Amino acid sequence: MKKNTLLAxxxxxxxxxxxxxxxxxxAFTGFFIFYxxxxxxxxxxxxxxxNQEIFYEKTVSxxxxxxxxxxxxxxxxxxxxxxxxxxxxxxxxxEKVHLATLVYLYLQxxxxxxxxxxxxxxxxxxxxxxxxxxxxxxxNVQSFRRIGFMCLGLSLVQWVTFxxxxxHSTFGFSIEVTPLVFMLAAFILAEIFKEGNQxxxxxxxxx
Amino acid sequence: xxxIVNIDVMMARRKMSLTELAERVGITMANLSVLKTGxxxxxxxxxxxxxxxxxxxxxxxxxxxxxx
Numbered sequence: 208m209k210k211n212t213l214l215a216x217x218x219x220x221x222x223x224x225x226x227x228x229x230x231x232x233x234a235f236t237g238f239f240i241f242y243x244x245x246x247x248x249x250x251x252x253x254x255x256x257x258n259q260e261i262f263y264e265k266t267v268s269x270x271x272x273x274x275x276x277x278x279x280x281x282x283x284x285x286x287x288x289x290x291x292x293x294x295x296x297x298x299x300x301x302e303k304v305h306l307a308t309l310v311y312l313y314l315q316x317x318x319x320x321x322x323x324x325x326x327x328x329x330x331x332x333x334x335x336x337x338x339x340x341x342x343x344x345x346x347n348v349q350s351f352r353r354i355g356f357m358c359l360g361l362s363l364v365q366w367v368t369f370x371x372x373x374x375h376s377t378f379g380f381s382i383e384v385t386p387l388v389f390m391l392a393a394f395i396l397a398e399i400f401k402e403g404n405q406x407x408x409x410x411x412x413x414x
Numbered sequence: 415x416x417x418i419v420n421i422d423v424m425m426a427r428r429k430m431s432l433t434e435l436a437e438r439v440g441i442t443m444a445n446l447s448v449l450k451t452g453x454x455x456x457x458x459x460x461x462x463x464x465x466x467x468x469x470x471x472x473x474x475x476x477x478x479x480x481x482x
Contacts, residue, residue: 412455414445 214338221331228324232317239313242301249301251286256297256375259312259368262289297375305371315364322361329354343403351397358390418478421450424469439464 242249251265265286270279292298329350336347365386368379425435436446441461448454449461462473469476 409455412448412453414441414449414454414457414461 211338214334218331218334218338221327221334225324225327225331228320228327232320232324235313235316235320239309242309246302252301253292253298254301254304254372255292256299256370256372256377259370260290261301262292263287264289299372299375303373308369308371311369318364319361322357322364326354326357326361329357343400343407345404348397348400348404351393351400355390355393355397358386358393362386362390416480416482417452418480419449419452419454419476420478421446421465421469421476424471424475428469430469435465435468438468 251263252261253264254261263286266283267286268281268283271282273280333347333350336342336344362383362385365383366380368377368381370377421435425432432443432446432450436443439446439461441464449457457477462476465476466473
């Protein structure tokens with residue numbers, strides 16, 4: 208009973224996560240298209256040159272009537288959305304970033320989100336099969352293999368860093384290890400489930 | 415497979431039907447049919463014991479090794 212409750216919870220969390228991924232994918236595409244149409248709307252959006260993290264920073268100044276005497280006072284306020292930037296880190300406004308970089312970053316994110324969505328779908332398939340006590344089936348073996356290959360893809364898309372903007376140019380290569388660890392785990396699980404499937408089939412024909 | 419299951423021969427000798435033997439041994443008709451047709455991959459000692467007891471025979475009367 209406890210097992211079923213946990214599985215049901217995992218299934219719900221997985222479904223919510225997959226919906227969030229679709230929303231993120233659509234929102235990202237929407238922002239990308241909107242930026243092509245109206246770049247001025249993105250004034251204040253900044254990009255870190257080192258890791259391409261995006262944040263919003265805008266300083267707004269307003270004139271207010273002085274309370275102490277005649278005249279006006281100028282108030283400056285900085286609005287910040289997103290993580291702050293440490294001193295010495297190069298920051299580039301979004302409009303200064305080269306289109307090729309934007310396309311590259313967009314494709315990288317879209318592929319990553321798409322792969323994450325597909326991985327979640329496969330995990331949900333496995334959870335559903337465990338819920339109906341259909342655990343050691345060839346379908347689950349294939350699901351784990353697919354998850355393994357998708358984790359490899361997830362790692363591959365993050366290997367190359369490409370960033371070009373006015374005054375900044377970065378081209379790097381680094382191996383993303385975390386998805387590779389998940390890939391190994393998925394392939395090992397696929398082998399375990401394959402073995403389980405063989406034992407199950409054997410058990411079915413044991414009289 | 416070189417192992418031949420001769421349950422049908424023993425059943426005919428004892429004039430026992432498949433339904434009756436399945437009931438007496440305590441396995442389903444489908445499983446007994448799998449065993450009879452030689453599709454089974456393994457036989458439990460407990461099943462073999464029950465079959466031998468009900469058919470009043472030895473394991474060698476039910477199972478036979480015939481090289482291919």
